[in-house]
Amino acid sequence: MIGLGLIGGSVLRGAKAAGRTVWGATASKEDADKARAEGFDVVTVEEALHRSAEALVVLAVPLPALPDLLRKVPAGTRLTDVTSVKGPVHDAVHRYAPEVRFVGGHPMAGTSRSGWGAGSATLFEGAAWVVTPEEADDHLNDVMRLALDLKAHVVPTTPEEHDEAVARISHLPHLLAAVLAAVGAGGGPLALALAAGSFGDGTRVAGSRPELVRAMCEGNRDALLMAVDDALGRLGAARGSLASTGGLQKTIDAGHEGRNALVSQPQRSAVSIDLSKPGALAALRNLGSRGGRVVGLNGSTATAETS
Amino acid sequence: MIGLGLIGGSVLRGAKAAGRTVWGATASKEDADKARAEGFDVVTVEEALHRSAEALVVLAVPLPALPDLLRKVPAGTRLTDVTSVKGPVHDAVHRYAPEVRFVGGHPMAGTSRSGWGAGSATLFEGAAWVVTPEEADDHLNDVMRLALDLKAHVVPTTPEEHDEAVARISHLPHLLAAVLAAVGAGGGPLALALAAGSFGDGTRVAGSRPELVRAMCEGNRDALLMAVDDALGRLGAARGSLASTGGLQKTIDAGHEGRNALVSQPQRSAVSIDLSKPGALAALRNLGSRGGRVVGLNGSTATAETS
Incomplete structure (x- = not known):
């Protein structure tokens, strides 16, 4: 070892x-x-x-x-x-x-x-x-x-499939947690005083040691860029839909389906x-x-x- | 009542x-x-x-x-x-x-x-x-x-300060959870089989009933748009930094500070x-x-x- x-x-x-x-x-x-x-x-x-x-x-x-x-x-x-x-x-x-x-x-x-x-x-x-x-x-x-x-x-x-998968389910979550924590803290003491379950869950891994998170994310740069682009595309589409029609159905439904796929994985x-x-x-x-x-x-x- | x-x-x-x-x-x-x-x-x-x-x-x-x-x-x-x-x-x-x-x-x-x-x-x-x-x-x-x-x-x-705060610490977390869950599920069965703590935490609220999440987020449209723009700006900056210099220090450090501000709120x-x-x-x-x-x-x- x-x-x-x-x-x-x-x-x-x-x-x-x-x-x-x-x-x-x-x-x-x-x-x-x-x-x-x-x-x-x-x-x-x-x-x-x-x-x-x-x-x-x-x-x-x-x-x-x-x-x-x-x-x-x-x-x-x-x-x-x-x-x-x-x-x-x-x-x-x-x-x-x-x-x-x-x-x-x-x-x-x-x-x-x-x-x-x-x-x-x-x-x-x-x-x-x-x-x-x-x-x-x-x-x-x-x-x-x-x-x-x-x-x-x-x-x-394969190395490629591994790196793409962990970019999506490990490195992107760390990056989104960091973004969410910064946006929340940007709301000042009132926002933090009102923060409850969803903000606590969504920012938990932002408490990890920054140098470890950076090493992990920066080491998977190419695959993480693809995952970030996917997230930016989806968040941008949600923004556009909210601004134009006021609706978020496509975004929220897709997220709900994704979460269901995680928690109810098929029998093996x-x-x-x-x-x-x-x-x-x-x-x-x-x-x-x-x-x-x-x-x-x-x-x-x-x-x-x-x- | x-x-x-x-x-x-x-x-x-x-x-x-x-x-x-x-x-x-x-x-x-x-x-x-x-x-x-x-x-x-x-x-x-x-x-x-x-x-x-x-x-x-x-x-x-x-x-x-x-x-x-x-x-x-x-x-x-x-x-x-x-x-x-x-x-x-x-x-x-x-x-x-x-x-x-x-x-x-x-x-x-x-x-x-x-x-x-x-x-x-x-x-x-x-x-x-x-x-x-x-x-x-x-x-x-x-x-x-x-x-x-x-x-x-x-x-x-005030109503305005309330709506801005909850957009940041409640409605944006639901939107980011939906985006993350969709990106993760987009990685297919391998990605979901490897998903652990960070993805589980980051997608938890995407399990909420979609119609309730939509009603909550869509009802706070103006303030949520500002919070989404803040998140898009930060995620876009992280993307640019990762693509150009390969570094994520600013993003990860800001997130870590935000999380610290949440968990170590000052004595009252x-x-x-x-x-x-x-x-x-x-x-x-x-x-x-x-x-x-x-x-x-x-x-x-x-x-x-x-x-």
């Missing part, structure tokens, strides 16, 4: 709790000291990378730190990551460490606190863990097994995917695109739920 | 629980039957309006129903309302019932369910109850006493306002503008909290 913040520290704890042999490395002396105090094996980045050719190396460092780190990864290393954006990470791996074996990863877990102290072995229980494999092989199976050991379910997709049924057969990669990606997920792995047979 | 839906029904129950003599009227046979079954005195609108010249008449009907109703209100009646917009209500009163004594009102309580069955005597406990008096007199005191009997605190302001100190003195109306409005509120009324002395 390289990087022992909220996510890295939680993976390290959870993997140890699942019975794995683990060791970690971090540039943060504070996180290293805390992890050692809890009995974890913390070594230098070089030692972490070279200790065992059999190890699965997990990168949990901010995007800007990746190029320097990737240059140090030995050829043939089995690598994954837990960064919140996938296209730029795949690009960096292809550029700086083309000889490693890589499957991208992104556990969808909270980010409002940070550092080793904020983590826990159970952070990923019940969460979606996105994987972005470029082929279906034993390395992918190992990465999925790690996620399943941490009691997450696995959502396979169980399927098996044989990962040793040709077409397994396409089958996995297709599963993810349809809102499905891998919930178990027995040899090379994935147990999945699809809708 | 004219109108026995969520708000009107809750006022009727709460006023009775506070020891008042109450009666109600409604155009909804369903609400009338339910209220009668619980032992309430339900009469025709005409009887409700004419039964006692001493009564405080509370209108809890949708905005479009106001003109017809106001034409029936006898001159000299002491009137208030609980509608979510105030400028249009004051205009309607001046136009259709210029001889009544009127103080506008708006209790800031939930609207996601509706009808008599959704109400309760305790709906307004701890809530802000906006009043929009045009003069400080015994009628205003009676309206404030009703709100205080229902355990709300009273926020005095107690003040008294003598409502019998000249300047009382200005003092009340000033209190509301600064985020203050009336929490008690003893004779003509208001106990208030200001920040």
